[in-house]
């Protein structure tokens with residue numbers, strides 16, 4: 001059966017003469033030996049290349065990296081150094097960005113239920129925009145203003161209103177956000193959107209600078225993006241505001257046979273739609289997954305191979321739903337391979353599972369693997385750079401894996417593995 005499609009690996013992954021894999025000039029087996037497993041291994045030049053592609057497609061200061069896809073200080077700094085702004089969706093994400101040295105005025109604050117504390121901290125710090133999601137949030141901003149809160153620039157915070165354009169993206173229902181039945185944003189169709197614009201325009205507590213939409217995540221169809229851009233352009237042009245933010249959501253290929261538009265194609269679709277409708281605002285986007293997903297693989301060690309004749313074979317690795325909850329959440333698929341024989345035929349079909357106390361702890365329901373897989377082998381799943389580390393947990397008190405950035409033959413530990421002390425740090429007994 002088929003070998004791993006190598007295009008799913010990051011830009012600087014290479015199959016060496018002995019059949020083993022290297023990333024960024026570092027052998028995967030040596031990374032595993034040095035840092036242990038599981039480990040998130042990022043191809044740093046791949047991350048930079050995707051940032052550069054996005055800036056080339058949309059322009060400087062028009063790409064806002066959605067940090068929830070993958071955030072640590074090294075990533076925040078990398079994105080900022082490559083000319084991206086940062087989208088943060090909580091006080092915690094803002095704290096990490098600021099700790100990385102990213103200035104507050106390069107950060108935009110998102111969230112459908114921002115607390116008063118999050119709003120106060122972000123505005124005091126001087127975030128670039130607050131993306132307002134509800135009338136209740138406008139009430140909170142009024143109250144903060146009345147209590148004397150001022151933006152770091154001395155005035156009212158600049159705000160962008162999140163609009164629900166009524167466009168259904170073709171993706172999993174848990175990550176579709178643009179349809180009318182959504183917890184996010186001001187509904188366009190029922191008139192809430194224009195009410196919010198009128199209120200924000202009249203308000204002293206906010207400085208309305210634009211409108212925003214985000215139709216969902218892991219969207220493969222260029223037509224969904226074009227449709228949302230058209231609906232938003234129609235709404236935005238008569239408002240004549242300086243900013244139009246078209247969100248993120250560009251999908252990536254996770255498994256054999258999937259194909260997504262690249263960042264340049266996505267840019268063409270969105271910007272052509274805006275041009276056609278006469279948008280004069282600054283158009284910006286917020287990609288997360290498309291920047292980071294295919295930059296990383298997770299490297300595990302195989303602990304058990306359980307063959308149950310007539311039933312199935314279970315291959316169990318030393319991580320699972322705590323480092324990659326996506327298969328459990330969305331039934332997402334992943335490929336898997338052995339870094340010692342990256343392009344070997346994969347004749348065994350097995351269920352790839354983790355080490356958690358749940359039968360649902362699955363990484364790949366129908367994994368293709370080389371038939372000579374053995375206990376002790378390293379096993380890798382590509383395209384785990386987005387919503388893996390960031391959605392991880394400590395379920396079963398598993399310590400979270402480290403993050404390594406590899407480039408030019410150097411492997412840099414940017415997040416260390418958690419220890420048992422970390423697990424007990426907040427436990428007061």
Ligand SMILES: *Cc1c(COP(=O)(O)O)cnc(C)c1O
Pocket residue numbers: 066068069087110214216217218247248249250286287288289290
């Ligand atoms: C999650 C999110 C993004 C990024 O989505 P991706 O699918 O990772 O590109 C962008 N904007 C908003 C408002 C989001 O919630």
